[in-house]
Amino acid sequence: MTEGIKIICQNKKARHEYHLEDRFEAGLSLLGTEVKALRDGRANLIDSFAEFEGGEAFLYNCHINHYTPAHQFNHHPTRKRKLLMHKAEIERLIGKTRERGTSLIPLKLYFVRGRVKVELALAQGKKLHDKRETLKRKEAEREMSRAIKSFNR
Numbered sequence: 001m002t003e004g005i006k007i008i009c010q011n012k013k014a015r016h017e018y019h020l021e022d023r024f025e026a027g028l029s030l031l032g033t034e035v036k037a038l039r040d041g042r043a044n045l046i047d048s049f050a051e052f053e054g055g056e057a058f059l060y061n062c063h064i065n066h067y068t069p070a071h072q073f074n075h076h077p078t079r080k081r082k083l084l085m086h087k088a089e090i091e092r093l094i095g096k097t098r099e100r101g102t103s104l105i106p107l108k109l110y111f112v113r114g115r116v117k118v119e120l121a122l123a124q125g126k127k128l129h130d131k132r133e134t135l136k137r138k139e140a141e142r143e144m145s146r147a148i149k150s151f152n153r
Contacts, residue, residue, distance in 0.1 A: 008038050008109040008116075011045035016131065018105060018123035024093070027084035028059065028109075028116045031075045033067040038116060040067070043109055050083060050104035050120055052094050057083035059106060059118065083118065096122055 014020070030038075037043070042065035050059050058080045066074045085093075097104055105123045109116065126134070 004113055006111040008041055008111065009043045009045055010108040011048070011106055013046055014105050014107055014121070014123065016126075016134070018121075018125055019130075020105075020107075021122040021124070022096075023107070024085070024089065024120045024122075026057065026118050026120055028118055029082040029084060030116060033073060033075050034064050034081075035116065036069075037064050037067040038109065038111075042067075045106050045109065048106050050106065052090065052097070055087070055090065057085055057090050057093070057104075059083055062106065062109075083120075093122070101125060 044063040046063075048059060048062040050057055052058070059082075060080050061078055062081060063077050064075070065077060093104060096102060101124050103123055103125075104120050107119045107121050109118050111117070
């Protein structure tokens with residue numbers, strides 16, 4: 001873990017559900033109550049994704065819980081949030097996500113020097129047999145490491 005980075009939440013399911021290709025970092029345009037809720041670690045990235053509208057990138061279905069002390073002025077938990085990226089980067093990603101089966105998935109939310117950042121990845125969905133193959137490979141690696149560990153004792 002790098003100095004100055006505080007991870008808020010991760011999308012662990014994404015590594016199981018998708019083949020991850022390129023990774024990108026983007027800022028998030030947030031309200032004050034959202035930032036305070038994120039400082040408490042109240043976020044969930046499962047089922048969230050990024051899409052493009054009118055040359056801008058937006059994050060959908062990112063669930064940031066209400067900040068309870070701000071009861072009257074709270075935000076909607078799953079509203080769409082603008083991603084802050086360079087225009088050239090957005091145009092390049094628009095071209096890549098137009099390919100069949102490719103989408104932009106958030107992997108983690110974190111603070112860098114007081115600013116909220118999101119790590120995005122270009123991803124292609126795995127088929128059921130790919131998921132099974134990945135699980136078999138992981139299990140085989142675990143058994144090999146256990147065997148080596150017990151042999152070294």
